[in-house]
Amino acid sequence: MLIAINPSSKVSANSNSTSYDSVLKTAKKHLGARYVWGATGPTRFDCSGFTKYVYKKSIKKSIPRTAQQQYNHTKKVSKSNIKKGDLVYFGGSKHSISHVGMYIGNGKMIDSQNRGVVVEKVYAPWWHVVGFSRPVNLTY
Template sequence: MKTKTALPILLFFTAFLTLFFTQSSVSANNLKPIQGIQSTENHKKGLAELSIPQKTHQIKATTTTATAQKTKTQSYANLNSLLHKQLGKAYVWGAVGPDTFDCSGLTQYSYAKAFNKKLPRTAQAQYQALDHVSHADVQAGDLVFFSYSGGATIDHVGIIVKGHNQMIDAQDRGVIQESYMASYWKPYIVGYAHVTDLD
């Protein structure tokens, strides 16, 4: 009786295990080509997605190059042209242009118009705010400062232009171009300052 009862149960488990391993084998075999297809599609998709950041990077690089080129257009020629348009205008103490100037009003106005660069209002404040350079290192576009009190105060400023020790400044005779090494200026020079790099 026990043998007859156990036989169907044994046959049932044998059939179940056979079916289980058969299905597992089939499932495993069926998964291989499916995984292969998914891998190929994902690979292609991944390559397509990778190209997007590369394109973005190229756009940024182009923008940076364009910005650098734009910066180079801020040349000495722009400043020089603007300064020469001011020649002959009258000197008025405290005037900041565009029709009349005092010395620091001219420097402030010129840099604001040529390069959109703001300088402090007075010669004293400009002297204190900017990086100083030696006479041997001055360049066109730098500022030259003068003091009538041995350096205790800064009393005058001019913009150095190309030429042998030449500056354009606003003084009692108006806006003129002259030598800052002339006998009436040289003894009062207290320093030079670099405002910005110019081409």
């Protein structure tokens, strides 16, 4: 079998369809947005509404609505393998997740919580990390 490849039809590794830069840009655009329980954007968010919105708006990736559903239905990764754009989950246990944020590197995340959409440390004293997941493989 012979397959012809047209060099002008290359797919860029940095295509917006899977680019971390696109995800981060969308997330940062909403810094300061108000927290409202149950809100899914574009001007107010709860934690999982924010992560769902960012992935859908930036790269057309649909993820489940709640933090628990996002954890249950995305590929788990270990703390040692976390990458920018992965999701970080908090709560009492892996079966009792109450919060989610998006990892942005250097031990920080963007999340929507009582202070609104903010950048903060993943390992802040008020959070108990219970797991990590990768909703999609992103290019960097």
